[in-house]
Amino acid sequence: MARKVVRSLPFHRAVVRFAAFIGVAAVTGLVASGMAIPFIHLTGVAAKSGAEAMDELPLDLDMGELSQTTRILDVHGKVITTLYDQNRSYKALDQISPNMPKALLAIEDSRFYEHGAMDLKGTLRALLRNSASESGSVQGGSSITQQLVKTTLVYSADTDEERAAATEKSTARKIRELRYAIWLEENHDKDWILERYLNAAYFGDSAYGVQAAAKHYFGADASDLTWGQASMLAGMVKNPTGYDPTDFPDATIARRNLVLERLVQVGDLPRADAEKVKASTLGLHVQDSRNGCFGSSAEFFCDYALRWLLADKSLGETEAERWRLLQTGGLTIRTTLDSSFQKAAQKSVSRHVSPTNNAVGALAMVEPGTGMVKALAQSRPMGENRKKGESYLNYLVPKEYGDANGFQAGSTFKVFVGAAAIEKGFPLRQEIKSPEKKTFNQASFANCPGEGTFNPNPYPVGNSTTSGNKNLYTGTRESVNTFYVQLEQFTGVCAPYALAKKMGVHLTDPAHERFPSFTLGPIDVSPLEMAEAYATFGARGKHCDSRPVTQIVGPDGKTMKEYPASCQQVMRTGTADAMNDILRGVLQPGGFGQKLALSVPSAGKTGTTNSNRAVWFNGYTPKLATASMIAGADYEGHWVTLNGQRLRGGYVASASGSTVAGPMWADAMRAIDGKLGSANFVRPGAGVINGKGIKIPKVEGLSVAKATARLKAAGFKPVVGKRVKSRWKAGTVVGTVPASRAIKGATVEMLISKWRG
Missing domain, CATH: 3.30.10.20 (Trypsin Inhibitor V; Chain A)
Known part of the structure; x- marks a missing residue:
């Protein structure tokens, strides 16, 4: 600004209060009606009376922090979405084009830098013009400072009563606003007040503050506003709805031109330049600002990240406090999402399962060694339109973050028994006679110490693949049930259960989860849990908790919270190397997933549940673990078989992990395998191969x-x-x-x- 910055003059208190009293009288119409004039000569009485009235008001105004828009970014800094109560990005005065404050002051308060809290001259002039007007039109007389006070009181109102008090048409409100305006002028300089106003003002269509308005209407930054753009925005503050250019362009142009005329009158804009702008269009380039996860490029990842943050008690004592911080704090939330991975995952899911199928398709991607969640995609989009197959249930994540119960994991749980057996020294090539059918005594399976024995009921198990003498390689590659149940007799149920929990499976109820059929995966889990668990193998036995966020940056640009990797070695590296070597066979010739192989080293495991209600393929490389699941489910949430269904990927005669979930996994992974590097798995040593x-x-x-x-x-x-x-x-x-x-x-x-x- 070219004008000199000044503070309100430090008048004697009685004089200030008296001036305020006269100002209030003018504002409330007393001067215009002549009611106050007879008493003017009683200066002492008026001053005393005004002082008493002002003394009854609060001494200061809690300006608080303006609500600002929070941005959620992907791992490369691309905006996923924004969150806001009021769409606002605070900008300092020197970050705003000088055209904007000049245009605003020209139309709203041209003597702003010359008067104090109230422009008495301007107010009296407006009142006299209003009383003389035959058309009924009314001119305002409030200064920028007074307008800022009113805006602040409205924004800070928490109850209906407070909101009513902040907007009521009464003398009490005017006196209250003026007292606060005096306090503002005494405690802040003019530039601070103007900066605050430019960031607080509402510009219509959910745009608060000049930066949000510039972005919304012109796709521009506040620092680059032209005379025409600044004049349009300055003209809107009087009536943001009536001068909304998207609804009333003619009225907006007329108002803009009036602002341009005022700029000429106050000497800030040459007449020729103003006329040139008047002859131009508004030049709108409207850009809507998304609020929340709905409709974003990663709806359910976004939803998971927010719910994950809401569980962080360091962000606030209550969930409501945490949500308010996220929604109004002007934060920058840096997530782990890789948009290219998300695009590949969503494209694959959408290709294989339609939103309206009686099935749910889901893909979760986790980076081994860091726990960074790279993508989450499901077939049912976010929403409540049943005809379109929309749902607000997040089927991808544990129940506490998505409200869905999860799905039985089938044979993908065999890896926990396999790893537990290797940890205990089971030789990789030791064979077990694995007949097509075998009935076990449940009491023959060891439970955890002190937990007693299992009920000695018969437990019949059958193979759906092959039978015969099997070892860890052939028994895993061919997913032989009777082999793995016998292997669980060797490990006991406690060790694989504990290992699965350490690897990221959310097991919380041993009484209903820890039993001899554990190895066949009868427990409900989410794709994210399984991707996290298999990522542990990819990281050579180092488990890292899944995390969707790495950092929160405050509106001042300073780091507010870091979310580093939380990892722990949960098995010997040799055990993980052995499991990687075993699981590679699933994707090699002779394995059920041989048609799913990538151009980089990979491993995986299939899974099919009873009645073919859910099928899985959990595959990984040293750089990325992806769980792929398709489950039969109607819109009411009832599980149904996939057999006989026609999905977008084709007709399913008999569902299996390798033929239904596997291709969805392969399509997503092949789209990005060029970004996964060529890192190979480490071959197991002789000590692990021979075991004990x-x-x-x-x-x-x-x-x-x-x-x-x-x-x-x-x-x-x-x-x-x-x-x-x-x-x-x-x-x-x-x-x-x-x-x-x-x-x-x-x-x-x-x-x-x-x-x-």
Whole structure:
């Protein structure tokens, strides 16, 4: 501003109060009606009376902090969405084009830098003109300072009563506003008041403050406002609705031109320049500001991030306080979302499952070693239009963040038993006889210490894939149920349950979660939990809590809160290396997911639940873990089978993890595998491969009795197995299962020769 910055003159208190009294009289119409004139000569009485009236009012006004818009950014700094109670971005006066304050003062308060809290001269002039007006038009006389007071009182009102008091047409309100205006002028300089006003004023269409208005109407920054743009905005503050250019362009142009004329009159704009602007259009480039997650490019990631932050008690004592901070604090929330990953995930989900299918498709991506949630995409968009398949349920995240109960995980839980077995020293190549069907006694499964035994009820298990002698490689690659249930007899139920919890699965109710069928995944979980758990393998046994936010920056540009990675080594690196080697086989020739392989090293596990109600494919690289799930569910939330359904990806005759969820995983991962690097998994060492297994003695050619004795002496439990063709004498032992190593005390099957070769 070219004008000199001054403070209100420090008049004697009695003089200030008397001037205020006269000002209030003018404002309330007493001067215009002549009622106050007879008493003017009684200066002492008027001053005393005014002083007493002013003394009854508060001494200062709590200006507080103006509500500002919060921005939510992706990992590259791109805006995902904004949050606001009032859409506002505070700008200092020197960050605002000088055209704007000049235009505002020209039309609203041209003597702003010359008068105090009240422009008595301007007020009297306005009152006299109003009383003489035959058209009924009324001119305002409030100074910028008085207008700021009124705006502040309205914004700070918390109750209906306070809002009514801030807007009522009464002498009491005018006196109150004037007292506050005097306080403002005594405690803040003119530039501060003008800056505050420019940031507080409402410019219509949910735009508060000049920066939000400049962005909304012109797509410009407040620092770049032209004379025409500044004049339009300055003209709007009198009536933001009536001069809204999107609804009343003709009225807005007329008002803008009036502001331009005033600029000429006060000497801030040459006549030729003003006429040139008057002849131009408004030049609108309206840009809507999104408020909240709905309609953003990552609706459910955004929703998860906000609910995750609302659970952070360091942001406020109550959830309401935290929400107010997020909505009004002018924060910059830096998230972990990678928009390119999100786009790939959403495109794949939408390609495979329609919003109106009786199914939910979901993809969750987590970065191993950091826990950063890179993308969350589901088939049902945010909203409440049932015909369009919309829903506010976030199926991607744990219940506490999305309100959905989750889905049974099926065979994807086998990895927890596999890892627990390796931790306990189970050799990777040790075979277990895994028949097509086998009935177990539940009491044969060890529970956690002090928890008692399981009910000795029969537990029948059947395979839906292959059967026979299986080891960790073949039993996992072919997802053999009877192999894994027997493996769980080796580990007990406690160890895999505890490991799953350490790896990120939200297990909270052991009485209903920890039982012998745990390895077959009967527990409801979310895709995010499973992506987090499998990311632990990718990070070589280091588990990191999922986190959608890395940092919150305050409106002053200073870091307010950091959210660093929270990680812990939950298994030996060798165990994770072994599981990675085993799970790679699922995506290699012979594995159920061989058609899903990427151009970079990858591993994964399929999962299918009872009645084919949910199918999974959890796959990962050293750089990214992605859980893919499609579950049969109608709009009411009732689970239905996927068999016989026609999804957007095609007709499903019989659903499985590899054929239904797997392709959705592969489409998303292949779209970004060029960004995943070429890092490879580490091969497991001999110590992990052999585990705690001891060598099985040679028994080929021995009689069953001698072989039995030798095996028992070595610490094994020998049993007679099937007869096989061989060159050995009929009835002799020709080999064992396992063949080379096994845990001491393990059952060793003796293979018997059918005839002499």
